[in-house]
Amino acid sequence: MTSSRHRPSGADIETPAAPLLRAVGLHKRFGPTVALRRAGLTVRPGEIVAVMGPSGSGKSTLLHCVAGILRPDEGRVCYAGRRIDDLSDDDRSRLRRTAFGFVFQFGQLINELTAAENVALPLLLEGTKRREAMQRAHAWLETMSIADLHSRRPHEMSGGQAQRVAVARAMATEPRVVFADEPTGSLDSVSGTAVLDAFTAVARAHRVAVVMVTHEPRVAAYASRTVVVRDGRVPDSDDDGGGVAS
Amino acid sequence: MSVRLALLGLLSGASSHGYRLKSRYDDVLDPDGSVPAAQIYATLSRLERDGLVRQAETTQDGGPPRRVYQLTEAGRCEIDRWLAAPVEPAPELQALLYTKVVLSIIAGRRIEPLLDAQREAHLVRMRELTGMRQSQGLARKILAEYALFHLEADLKWLDLVAEQVTELVAGVETDRRAADR
Numbered sequence: 001m002t003s004s005r006h007r008p009s010g011a012d013i014e015t016p017a018a019p020l021l022r023a024v025g026l027h028k029r030f031g032p033t034v035a036l037r038r039a040g041l042t043v044r045p046g047e048i049v050a051v052m053g054p055s056g057s058g059k060s061t062l063l064h065c066v067a068g069i070l071r072p073d074e075g076r077v078c079y080a081g082r083r084i085d086d087l088s089d090d091d092r093s094r095l096r097r098t099a100f101g102f103v104f105q106f107g108q109l110i111n112e113l114t115a116a117e118n119v120a121l122p123l124l125l126e127g128t129k130r131r132e133a134m135q136r137a138h139a140w141l142e143t144m145s146i147a148d149l150h151s152r153r154p155h156e157m158s159g160g161q162a163q164r165v166a167v168a169r170a171m172a173t174e175p176r177v178v179f180a181d182e183p184t185g186s187l188d189s190v191s192g193t194a195v196l197d198a199f200t201a202v203a204r205a206h207r208v209a210v211v212m213v214t215h216e217p218r219v220a221a222y223a224s225r226t227v228v229v230r231d232g233r234v235p236d237s238d239d240d241g242g243g244v245a246s
Numbered sequence: 247m248s249v250r251l252a253l254l255g256l257l258s259g260a261s262s263h264g265y266r267l268k269s270r271y272d273d274v275l276d277p278d279g280s281v282p283a284a285q286i287y288a289t290l291s292r293l294e295r296d297g298l299v300r301q302a303e304t305t306q307d308g309g310p311p312r313r314v315y316q317l318t319e320a321g322r323c324e325i326d327r328w329l330a331a332p333v334e335p336a337p338e339l340q341a342l343l344y345t346k347v348v349l350s351i352i353a354g355r356r357i358e359p360l361l362d363a364q365r366e367a368h369l370v371r372m373r374e375l376t377g378m379r380q381s382q383g384l385a386r387k388i389l390a391e392y393a394l395f396h397l398e399a400d401l402k403w404l405d406l407v408a409e410q411v412t413e414l415v416a417g418v419e420t421d422r423r424a425a426d427r
Contacts, residue, residue, distance in 0.1 A: 054405070197380060217401045218394055221372035228365075 018081065020045045020176060020209055023066045026075035028058075028232075035061040036072065037232040043177065046207040048200060050214055050223035058232040059213045060181055066211065067100055067179045068092040080176075097126060101170030101178040101208075103199070105185040109154040109162055109169070115141060116150040119169045126173065140168035144198055160191030167199045171208065178203060180212040184219060196222050249281055249289045254298060254317065254325040255349030259422065261302050261316035264290055273421065274348050290315055298324060329355060332363040335371035335397055343400065347407055351418045361408050368397050368404075 021043040028036040035058045043049055043066075053059040064070040066077055068084055071092075077085040084095060096102075109118045119137035124130060141147045144164040154162050163183065170178045183199065184192030200222045203210045212223060220226050227234050249271075256262065256270050268286045272279045293299040298321035302314045317325070329350050333342050343364065350357045372394055379390040407414070 054409075201380070217369060217372055217398045218376075220369060221376040221394065224373070226369055 019043060019078075021066060021077070021079050021211075023062075023072075023077045024075055026062065026065050026072045026077070028061050028065055028070065028072050035232055036065065036075075038075070039229065039232060039234045040075075041066055041211070041227060041234065043209050043211055045176065046204070046209055047225065048203060048210040048212065048223040050212050050220035050226045051229060052214060052217075052220050052226055053229035055215070057229045059229040061232075062229055062234070063179055063181055063211060063213045067102070067177075068096055097122060098173060099176050101173060101175040103163070103166050103170050103178060103180040103183045105182040109165055111154050114151050114153055115146070115157070115165045115168075118154070118165055119172050122169060122173050136172060137168070140172050141165070143171075143202055144168045158191065159187050160195050163187065163191075163195045164198060167195070167202065171202060171206070174206070175208060177209045177211065180210060182214055183212060184216070185214075189218070192219070249285060250293060251325065251328055252345065252349065253286070253289055253293060254321050255329065255345075255353055257299060257315060257317045258322060258325050258349075258353035261314050263305065263312035263314045265312060267315075274352070274418075275345055293321065297321075325349075325353065326355075329353065330360065330363070332360065332367040335364075335368045335400075336393075340400070340403070343404075347414075348418075351415055352422075357411060358408065361404050365401060365404055368401050372397050 019042045021041070023039070023041045026036045026039045027034070039058065039062050041049075041051070041062060051059045051062060061070065065072045065075075065085070068077070068079075068087070072085055075085070076083055079095070079099065084092065087095065109115075110121070113121065116134060116137045119140050120128075120130070120133040123133035123136060128136075138147065138150060141150050144167055146161055146164045146168070149157060149161055149165070152161075154165075157165070167178075167183075170180075180199070184195055187195060196219060200210070202208075210223075212219065214220055252271060252275055253267060256267055262270070264283070264287050267290070268281075268283050271281065271286065290299065294301065294315070297318055299315045300318050302316040304311045304313055329346055333346065346360060347357060350360055375390040375394050375397075379387050379394070382390070
């Protein structure tokens with residue numbers, strides 16, 4: 001159920017021929033359970049793609065394989081034309097820190113750090129000087145309209161505020177792709193809508209591609225395209241077959 | 247919902263006569279029985295005149311003779327085309343969507359393609375409304391929200407139907423056998 005023909009708003013209309021991310025023929029097994037069967041996904045620069053599917057369909061596994069968190073048993077994943085599924089663990093970690101950002105269902109902020117320190121953390125890990133990292137963190141908090149929360153710790157924030165911090169953290173390294181797994185799954189619909197408005201606006205403004213796993217149609221409606229995972233397959237994908245597995 | 251399409255849908259499951267079509271119509275589509283029997287018979291005559299159904303035989307099970315109708319090729323084409331097309335996504339379309347799902351099951355069609363087409367049509371409309379929400383004034387934003395919540399409810403219902411296809415088909419089959427006895 002892909003729909004590339006319909007695009008609601010301007011920022012991600014351009015779709016250059018070269019995909020930013022391309023996963024082909026992915027198989028993934030957990031013990032006796034097959035989570036992915038020849039699944040594929042293509043993401044172009046700056047586009048927002050929703051990945052939907054029933055519980056247990058394999059949509060989170062697909063996201064984790066494409067994002068280099070999990071290594072697929074078969075198939076391949078290319079980022080910017082370069083194969084990444086066969087990189088060493090260290091190289092994949094570095095890629096995840098520099099080129100990718102992540103937003104999870106429960107924020108996964110570090111409780112002992114303030115909002116600004118949470119946002120600065122990935123920059124510090126990459127060797128940015130503390131002063132500069134904190135300045136950039138403050139700028140991202142401002143972009144997400146939560147500059148006044150900079151010194152609060154996660155337990156002093158609402159769920160929606162914490163997710164805005166998580167989005168700021170994901171954007172801080174200026175990634176080319178942000179992966180979001182049920183980004184508003186723990187929020188009520190009003191806070192969820194506000195977070196998604198801010199998240200997708202900032203992603204479009206910075207031409208950052210977003211791959212968003214969700215089971216909620218209202219969340220998927222923010223994307224320019226939806227792919228559906230069923231039983232480990234992406235039925236309409238043009239990448240899910242054809243002897244391309246490694 | 248037109249009685250005409252409903253009758254074509256019911257007949258695409260099996261040939262039947264007017265009296266049985268009326269009770270089947272009431273069972274699955276119109277529990278209030280608001281459509282009079284005369285309208286069912288008149289509609290059947292018009293469908294016959296238009297070449298969409300024909301009389302197959304006349305049965306007489308101890309009672310009065312009954313004309314049994316069956317679909318013609320043209321009738322089958324018409325109902326197949328209608329059942330395959332998704333309903334235009336608008337809030338509160340449940341009656342028509344429900345009718346298509348039920349008639350598809352009765353007709354022995356796979357309903358997954360209809361559910362997929364409907365989901366896609368809904369998501370396209372929801373993307374438009376989400377775009378409107380982000381770019382319009384407060385009044386339109388609130389109206390778009392209203393439509394989004396209703397379309398989302400439709401989609402949840404479609405998911406529920408998709409999960410229960412096997413049971414739904416078995417249930418319709420059991421009802422049909424009971425009605426035939």
